Amino acid sequence: MFRRRRLLSLVLLAGLAATGIVACTTTATSRVDDASRLIDEGQLPPGYRDWKLISVAREENEIDDIRAVLGNDTALHAYRQEKRPFPEGTIISRIAWSYEASEENNKVFGRSRQSFVAGHPKNGVQFMVKDSAKYASTGGWGYFQFDDGKPTKDAKAMQNCFPCHAKFEAHDYIFTNYAR
Amino acid sequence: MFRRRRLLSLVLLAGLAATGIVACTTTATSRVDDASRLIDEGQLPPGYRDWKLISVAREENEIDDIRAVLGNDTALHAYRQEKRPFPEGTIISRIAWSYEASEENNKVFGRSRQSFVAGHPKNGVQFMVKDSAKYASTGGWGYFQFDDGKPTKDAKAMQNCFPCHAKFEAHDYIFTNYAR
Numbered sequence A, B: 001m002f003r004r005r006r007l008l009s010l011v012l013l014a015g016l017a018a019t020g021i022v023a024c025t026t027t028a029t030s031r032v033d034d035a036s037r038l039i040d041e042g043q044l045p046p047g048y049r050d051w052k053l054i055s056v057a058r059e060e061n062e063i064d065d066i067r068a069v070l071g072n073d074t075a076l077h078a079y080r081q082e083k084r085p086f087p088e089g090t091i092i093s094r095i096a097w098s099y100e101a102s103e104e105n106n107k108v109f110g111r112s113r114q115s116f117v118a119g120h121p122k123n124g125v126q127f128m129v130k131d132s133a134k135y136a137s138t139g140g141w142g143y144f145q146f147d148d149g150k151p152t153k154d155a156k157a158m159q160n161c162f163p164c165h166a167k168f169e170a171h172d173y174i175f176t177n178y179a180r
Helices: A002-040 A073-083 A104-109 A154-161 A161-171 B002-040 B073-080 B103-109 B155-159 B161-171
Strands: A053-061 A067-071 A089-100 A115-121 A125-130 A143-146 B052-059 B065-071 B091-102 B115-121 B125-130 B141-148
Touching: A002 A089, A002 A125, A002 A143, A053 A073, A053 A089, A053 B052, A053 B065, A053 B161, A067 A115, A073 A089, A073 A154, A115 B091, A143 A154, A154 A161, A154 B052, A154 B141, A161 B002, A161 B103, B002 B091, B002 B141, B002 B161, B052 B073, B052 B091, B073 B091, B073 B115, B115 B161, B141 B155, B141 B161, B155 B161
Parallel strands: none
Antiparallel strands: A053 A067, A053 B115, A067 A089, A089 A115, A089 A125, A115 B052, A125 A143, B052 B065, B065 B091, B091 B115, B091 B125, B125 B141
């Protein structure tokens, strides 16, 4: 009887340990799903600013910003495996800032045109969300922009996303390469 | 006796659950410590490329790169809390790439000088590690650079780190601000 009880305890303990692991995994997965849903519902997904870095870029002319492209774990995994098309649930985010000459850095370097840094947030926060069924008419990707944390009111600008991205159909509509 | 056994099981279960949580926390903490140690021993800390983004920048002239500044969790927490000096264990990393006009992007935009992206890795991977006792002679920060994954052989260049960073003593020797 004692041994059976002890066995039962061990089974319970092992079960709980396994549950602990599953709890961790489930949390991570449901966060991914939550992010897609929240974006679609017009909310910035919490934590997107901490997503992993895919690459950086600078756009000149009217856009005039310096930017970072971040991705959720699904995006990063696909980039590293060079897996195309990107899997369902991939989310790629573009954050951008004004492109500013850093006077304090330049003073240290003793040059007037040396160091350019990220200034104030600019050109909104954009997301591409992969859901082949839901966004079938735009290559399987949904396009979203948030201005000051709210869905953009510039509906016309959003209609300009897909026509450009469509030219990158061979790369599953994505401009950005992973910066190794 | 039965109730005591059941109580014991519950205590054990609760203990294991707590251990599960502690195990997660310990793993995160020891990774931070590991990173400092590994850098000091001349090894790139696994996963540094996935650290959270602090900001992006562009350096012109001889440096001629586009860069991202990443930080471990201690760094990010301090940046967000605007906590200076940075706590012990803070690690800030600078990764950089060649600054390249993207021909394929520019073709889409119909302009020759529009989109600049990260090309090949350039100027090494740099780290600043906060350990006030160990690096007391350089403001409490250790300066490290890895070229092609190995500690740089350019000892002279490394001697140039602190004299410039020393000019930012008021910002705890750090050039980069957090890009909000």
